[in-house]
Amino acid sequence: MTTPSIQDSGDNDGGGNTARRLAVSGDLTMDHIAGIVGPLRAITPGGSALAIDLAGIGRIDTSGAWLIHRLVQDWTAAGVPATIENASGDADRLIAQVAANDNPVAIRAVHGNRAIERLDRIGRALYVAVENVGNFLAFLGQTLIVLGQTLIGRRPMRWNAFIHQCEAVGVNAIPIVGLLLFLVGMVVAQQGAVQLRAFGAEVFVVNLIGRSVMRELGILLTAIMVAGRSSSAFAAQIGSMKLNQEVDALHTIGMSPIEVLVVPRVIAMGLMLSMLGFFGSFMAILGGGLFCWISLDIPPVAFFQRLQEVTPLSDLVIGMIKAPIFGVVIAMMGCFQGMQVTGNAESVGERTTRAVVESIFVVIVLDAFFAVFFSALGFN
Amino acid sequence: MPGLGPTLDEDDAVIRVRGLVTGFGEQIIHDKLDLDVRKGEILGVVGGSGTGKSVLMRAIVGLQSTREGSIKVFGEETRDLDAAAAKDLRRRWGVMFQEGALFSSLSVAENIEVPMREFLDLPEPLMDELAGYKVTMVGLPVEAGPKFPSELSGGMKKRAGLARALSLDPLLLFLDEPTAGLDPISAAAFDELIKVLKETLGLTVFLITHDLDTLHAICDRVAVLADKKVLAVGTIPELLTFDHPWVREYFSGPRGRAAGAGKTKTMEPA
Numbered sequence: 001m002t003t004p005s006i007q008d009s010g011d012n013d014g015g016g017n018t019a020r021r022l023a024v025s026g027d028l029t030m031d032h033i034a035g036i037v038g039p040l041r042a043i044t045p046g047g048s049a050l051a052i053d054l055a056g057i058g059r060i061d062t063s064g065a066w067l068i069h070r071l072v073q074d075w076t077a078a079g080v081p082a083t084i085e086n087a088s089g090d091a092d093r094l095i096a097q098v099a100a101n102d103n104p105v106a107i108r109a110v111h112g113n114r115a116i117e118r119l120d121r122i123g124r125a126l127y128v129a130v131e132n133v134g135n136f137l138a139f140l141g142q143t144l145i146v147l148g149q150t151l152i153g154r155r156p157m158r159w160n161a162f163i164h165q166c167e168a169v170g171v172n173a174i175p176i177v178g179l180l181l182f183l184v185g186m187v188v189a190q191q192g193a194v195q196l197r198a199f200g201a202e203v204f205v206v207n208l209i210g211r212s213v214m215r216e217l218g219i220l221l222t223a224i225m226v227a228g229r230s231s232s233a234f235a236a237q238i239g240s241m242k243l244n245q246e247v248d249a250l251h252t253i254g255m256s257p258i259e260v261l262v263v264p265r266v267i268a269m270g271l272m273l274s275m276l277g278f279f280g281s282f283m284a285i286l287g288g289g290l291f292c293w294i295s296l297d298i299p300p301v302a303f304f305q306r307l308q309e310v311t312p313l314s315d316l317v318i319g320m321i322k323a324p325i326f327g328v329v330i331a332m333m334g335c336f337q338g339m340q341v342t343g344n345a346e347s348v349g350e351r352t353t354r355a356v357v358e359s360i361f362v363v364i365v366l367d368a369f370f371a372v373f374f375s376a377l378g379f380n
Numbered sequence: 381m382p383g384l385g386p387t388l389d390e391d392d393a394v395i396r397v398r399g400l401v402t403g404f405g406e407q408i409i410h411d412k413l414d415l416d417v418r419k420g421e422i423l424g425v426v427g428g429s430g431t432g433k434s435v436l437m438r439a440i441v442g443l444q445s446t447r448e449g450s451i452k453v454f455g456e457e458t459r460d461l462d463a464a465a466a467k468d469l470r471r472r473w474g475v476m477f478q479e480g481a482l483f484s485s486l487s488v489a490e491n492i493e494v495p496m497r498e499f500l501d502l503p504e505p506l507m508d509e510l511a512g513y514k515v516t517m518v519g520l521p522v523e524a525g526p527k528f529p530s531e532l533s534g535g536m537k538k539r540a541g542l543a544r545a546l547s548l549d550p551l552l553l554f555l556d557e558p559t560a561g562l563d564p565i566s567a568a569a570f571d572e573l574i575k576v577l578k579e580t581l582g583l584t585v586f587l588i589t590h591d592l593d594t595l596h597a598i599c600d601r602v603a604v605l606a607d608k609k610v611l612a613v614g615t616i617p618e619l620l621t622f623d624h625p626w627v628r629e630y631f632s633g634p635r636g637r638a639a640g641a642g643k644t645k646t647m648e649p650a
Contacts, residue, residue, distance in 0.1 A: 030496075033506075034502050037502070061549040094581075097517075097580040105522045105525050106526055107511060108508075344484050
């Protein structure tokens with residue numbers, strides 16, 4: 001194990017020309033050559049000839065052989081004939097091996113004009129965005145056709161898949177949705193109580209809980225929770241099936257992937273989100289009621305009596321109208337992103353992220369739309 | 381059956397496995413398995429599906445926990461190594477996985493440079509030159525360097541995986557089914573490549589394969605995995621005399637005979 005070194009000497013042949021002689025010694029292996037790369041390459045080719053003396057080298061590997069090979073190449077290219085002397089059999093063999101594989105290989109992608117590249121990227125992003133919208137419309141159309149055909153009985157309903165999905169997105173989500181909404185109910189009651197206490201109107205906390213939860217928070221928070229939980233799962237499941245060519249296999253067997261994979265998920269999600277939303281609203285009211293009982297001394301009987309008086313039935317109906325729509329949208333976003341997976345596993349991750357972000361975004365936009373819509377209809 | 385045992389008498393085995401027991405849950409994969417790999421040889425490992433060829437490789441490189449037994453690589457007991465020694469050991473071997481296992485977010489050249497960046501302190505231009513050399517060495521086209529794994533065909537991924545495994549000039553190379561899924565021409569070229577690399581770089585190669593042509597073309601010795609052990613190790617002519625139903629079926633079945641015949645045919649003109 002010796003660090004390599006170079007000895008540079010010149011033999012004057014009398015005619016003003018100098019034959020250079022580089023004696024390299026030490027181990028020419030990857031671990032050791034870092035120190036001599038710089039000095040070796042810094043020597044400017046000159047003189048009448050170069051002799052590289054390898055008598056002093058210890059071990060050599062392809063990196064060392066490459067270094068010597070390049071040295072010969074560079075000097076020869078500069079018009080100075082270079083030769084290798086006193087190389088061992090191993091060194092000779094390795095140098096011949098690397099020489100045989102010396103090609104101008106591209107290492108990095110070549111960058112063009114930065115401004116043009118930026119424009120190129122913007123153009124591509126725009127193109128992809130438009131294409132994505134087109135793809136989504138196509139997917140939406142296909143799904144609606146198959147969904148309609150399934151509902152009127154012209155296509156078989158995949159009951160097994162449907163029940164399985166109901167369990168996965170609905171039943172299994174009960175604990176987390178219940179806990180989340182219970183806590184949110186308590187927080188709304190607590191924050192409301194703090195503000196309303198200033199007016200001595202703490203009893204209006206019941207109005208606050210009843211109306212906000214039944215109409216907005218119960219369904220919206222459940223939908224966001226389910227979007228995070230299940231649209232990602234849909235995208236990942238269908239995406240990995242696509243990578244694994246399972247979707248292609250369905251096609252070739254003569255089964256429609258939309259019918260087998262998408263429609264059961266969409267129907268299950270629509271149904272389950274309605275039920276989960278109802279359950280979640282109930283849990284939020286329970287949480288708020290518990291806070292009122294413990295902290296504001298409003299007994300449960302009085303709480304529910306007041307809740308009945310101040311919460312119109314329309315709030316529940318509005319909530320129950322929104323829930324299945326949110327469910328269908330979330331399921332479609334998840335399945336759509338799964339169907340868009342191509343290429344490699346990285347694409348699954350990217351599409352899964354997009355499924356979550358976009359489905360939550362769309363749910364909130366739709367919720368805002370519904371708020372305006374129902375207000376305009378006179379349901380305040 | 382002298383001469384076909386899995387152990388060697390000499391002491392210079394690069395890999396020495398003794399009494400290896402591995403398994404998953406109730407299922408035992410290897411039961412008291414012994415195997416030696418000689419320095420500078422290409423050892424082919426064959427066996428039916430599910431006999432634990434890949435598990436054996438994973439156990440040797442430390443990806444699979446073992447229940448009993450000793451595995452020595454370069455004379456060091458892999459289980460007892462501390463972190464620094466284990467890292468040093470990993471620097472001296474290269475592993476090529478079946479599908480290449482390239483890092484999908486890095487280009488081919490960057491993949492090849494990963495071990496160099498981790499272990500060495502080389503100037504950037506030299507690293508690029510060496511990566512370029514490895515690209516050519518494994519037979520990838522010159523424009524392959526900046527490409528990402530998703531843009532490569534299966535065979536190119538394998539070659540790029542091999543280039544990464546060879547990045548640090550390892551002394552020992554593990555190959556998991558290098559020719560599976562390649563067309564016969566590419567497979568033959570890959571065989572030739574491994575043989576050339578072994579001869580020029582002095583590699584020791586641990587090669588898992590189902591490819592009878594590969595076995596005939598490049599393997600110095602072949603180890604047969606069956607009945608949870610290494611049943612026999614030897615050259616193919618030696619194994620032909622070995623009396624075990626699976627071994628006989630494997631080498632003397634129609635495919636085995638065809639591969640053997642191909643071998644002798646190509647040998648004649650030479």
